[in-house]
Amino acid sequence: MSPAGESSQVGGRLRDVRRMAVFVARRIAALLLTVLVGVYLTILIANMGGRVDEIRRLQIQSTVAEAVRANPEYSDMGAQRRNELIAEQVQLEVERLNLDEPFFWRSLDYLNQAVRLNLGRAEQMTSDLGSRQVRDIIAERLPATLLLFGTANLLVFFTSVAIALRLSRRYGSALDRTVIGLAPSSAAPGWFYGIFLILLFAFIWPMLPAGGMVAVPPPEGALAYAWSVVRHMALPVAAMFLSQIFISIYSWRTFFLIHSSEDYVEMARAKGLPERAIRRRYILRPTLAPIITSFLLMLIGLWSGAIILEQVFNWPGLGTLLFEAIGHRDTPVIIGGVVIFAYLLAVTVFLLDILYALLDPRVRVGPE
Known part of the structure; x- marks a missing residue:
């Protein structure tokens, strides 16, 4: 084959590789967008538009209140001071879970964590090995x-x-x-x-x-x-x-x-x-x-x-x-x-x- 023919063949292969790369990139982008939309809708449905987070706030308040009342160190504490302590600990837990932010921003944060499979700890379930990390449970x-x-x-x-x-x-x-x-x-x-x-x-x-x-x-x-x-x-x-x-x-x-x-x-x-x-x-x-x-x-x-x-x-x-x-x-x-x-x-x-x-x-x- 002549040098011109070989050059044309190499150029044709490069064009094919470039076209395939563009095709793959476009398909990945389209599928990623589809996954993002589907996961975000799941977040909205699973959280019932933010109502589940409100339930979680109530659960946090109930759990903290029971822990404080059951702690013998706080048995001699006055009712007003005990309520203030419960409110402080509830607020710290709420801030840690970002439950004090508007649901829209929390949902975007959930989406960011979800697509990276960084979902933190499960609320109720554990793996067979006792781990409460969602990633371990799914794996x-x-x-x-x-x-x-x-x-x-x-x-x-x-x-x-x-x-x-x-x-x-x-x-x-x-x-x-x-x-x-x-x-x-x-x-x-x-x-x-x-x-x-x-x-x-x-x-x-x-x-x-x-x-x-x-x-x-x-x-x-x-x-x-x-x-x-x-x-x-x-x-x-x-x-x-x-x-x-x-x-x-x-x-x-x-x-x-x-x-x-x-x-x-x-x-x-x-x-x-x-x-x-x-x-x-x-x-x-x-x-x-x-x-x-x-x-x-x-x-x-x-x-x-x-x-x-x-x-x-x-x-x-x-x-x-x-x-x-x-x-x-x-x-x-x-x-x-x-x-x-x-x-x-x-x-x-x-x-x-x-x-x-x-x-x-x-x-x-x-x-x-």
Whole structure:
């Protein structure tokens, strides 16, 4: 290649990298703005426009008053002086928590702390290790949610793609009609199937545990512990699998059917290429972008259903944590859980944009 050609090729690559960088920066900015708006609305709702802070002031006053009256050092103190001491300590605690500022400025401070996951101490809840730091409580629950939903979604994705590819060449078969008939069953959420699975396989035929993440007490040894986690994951993973598998196969089979009748597929078949190679190169590859789009959008929907599903199976993840925090009216933990879910959704959408731009060369990621 001539020096001019090499220079042109390098310049083209630099332009592509620059366009991708601009595209990524814009998408991050847009998603960050979406997260900020969502978290701020959560702060307003969780705090009921400032009413929760008023309740906290009353709780502080009640707690300080009880502590002062129960302290034997203040037993001989006059009532007026005792009330003044209570008022002084209440005011110090109120100033420490910035509850003396207008709610608007407090909400902005909550937003700043929330997006940085610096949410301080929980009001009621603690971690299993006894920590009341919201960051520690969330960090303790996040791996369980990622393990459960990551396993279920990967299982659904690879199983659906494999079966849908085969059904695209067996249009109208008994298996194809069965999948079409079962597709409406995905209208029911995962927790709905979970209730029946628990009834069948934990009570009628007690084969698997009904809930939790590991046996109590936890088994000793890494292999025994891992096997216990797998057994406890079986029912919730099966519930999510049943709620998504048939609609996924049906949707992706339609993509494969559309592309399997293209001229280039018939040409490859006429050339004598193996059927497996035809499905992989000429059917799966052109449809990979919409398939991944459909999968990630499905994943976004599953994140939103984590609260009920984890509560049904007593799975110690973020969904259960958020449910418990709502019951305890623990505002810092509620906001922290919502922030984590918002970040998970934003990361999912960001990966969708990047993967779509990489898989489909027709997608423009910036100005020409």
